[in-house]
Amino acid sequence: MTMRLKKTGLRASLLGLATVAALGGAALAQDRTELGFATSSSGGTGYMYAVAVATVVNEDSPDLKITPFPSAGVVENDRLLRGDEAQLILHTGGQAYSSYRGEGKYPSAFTDLRAIMPIYASxxxxxxxxxxxxxxxxxxxxxxxxxxxxxxxxxxxxxxxxxxxxxxxxxxxxxxxxxxxxxxxxxxxxxxxxxxxxxxxxxxxxxxxxxxxxxxxxxxxxxxxxxxxxxxxxxxxxxxxxxxxxxxxxxxxxxxxxPIWIMARADLPDAAVTQIITRFLGNMDRAREVHPIVNGTTKDFVAGATPPVQWHPAAAAALSEMGYSTLPFSQ
The missing domain is CATH 3.40.190.10 (Periplasmic binding protein-like II)
Structure with missing residues (x-):
């Protein structure tokens, strides 16, 4: 059900060889990064929000594909991201804070957890x-x-x-x-x-x-x-x-x-992060057609959201490029 990250470093090489063996060299005519996106219950707005993100990003990108799928919640999402069974997840600020520090339900500190952007308050x-x-x-x-x-x-x-x-x-x-x-x-x-x-x-x-x-x-x-x-x-x-x-x-x-955040691992390529943010925020009218929940992603909301973990290196820069101010991360 989930999609594996492709075309990044050693993992990309191994997956590329496996694809050639299974499908032949023609399958690699065009490189594409595929990201599984763990969300929320299928009837929840988190899932619908992720569908809106995936729709506008996928429509405008020949080299990036996001596949949202439902989950049991943010603790499961965190586990899926740690195990690379998802490459994007929805996380709450409080649970991400605990995961990053290895507190509460999280047995070890997930120091590779990174913030992509806050999207709305659930x-x-x-x-x-x-x-x-x-x-x-x-x-x-x-x-x-x-x-x-x-x-x-x-x-x-x-x-x-x-x-x-x-x-x-x-x-x-x-x-x-x-x-x-x-x-x-x-x-x-x-x-x-x-x-x-x-x-x-x-x-x-x-x-x-x-x-x-x-x-x-x-x-x-x-x-x-x-x-x-x-x-x-x-x-x-x-x-x-x-x-x-x-x-x-x-x-x-x-x-x-x-506050609900899109998060990923620190090794998610900068180019993918930049494309997700700029293509989504640059196509909000199309995203609203998919689901009006995206109206929650306002400049004021983003500017007032305290990041519970470090920003992904490309995220704050991409948000700034789109006119969205952000707060710095503080331990």
Missing amino acids: LVQMIVPKELESKTPGELKGKRVGLGEPGSSANTYVRQVLKAEGVNDGDYDARPNSLTEQVAGVRDGNLDALTTVMGSGAPALQDLATSRNVRWLSVSPETLTAVMGMNPPGAVVPVTIPAGTYAQQDDNVQTFGV
Whole structure:
């Protein structure tokens, strides 16, 4: 399912020889770098964002091909990148910070992890049936709560929200289900709360809001402050989901966002990094046709994103060329 990086150094030579043996010399008539892109669940906006990136880059590039594929979340993405089973990944700032330093879920420091660019803030969203009495995350004690798959951002950040409101692991029936399973569970009455971390207006959530009477839970300022204290600087930012974003959503929803980054290894060729950034940012109108989530990649968002790991050598220069300011990396 994943694609291997081709045409770089010794690895390129070995892959080139293997290709000649299998397909004949004609297969090498045109060199092309192929990159597997590990993203998020197939119903998530992270996956759709990656599709938008791949579409505009691939259409405009004869020598670079990006193939996005769904995954169980950023922890899996990190593992795939470490093992060269993916060459591009989506990562959250907080998890990338931990991976780079070998903390938490990461047994060793991934010092080769590099930032390509921040793309948007994926939002913590907690959705319950409208008839459920629970009005706050703290009132989900004893309830059947979907948490997202192990290793997903939702499984991490939603548990932090619950902990901040006095609901600890074991105080509720945790269901580490995929987004698709959670949507079905809420719709069928088998789940009391769906939780996810994804972009505003995600199709899967739009569909749920039109097929079931549901409402969104807000995160209080006090809870947000507590969650920010559980994470490194810049890992979470306050966000409002405007009223009317979803069917039945009559009021603003206060929550927080997790900045999402495209990341790679330090050995990803400079030319590939430059092409990804310049071709994507130079074709935003086309990218919006694929998915409007790309509207989250604003100059203000990029300029305000604190890099949790070192920039790839070519990334900051390419962003600057496109008119995007960046913050420096700080240990």
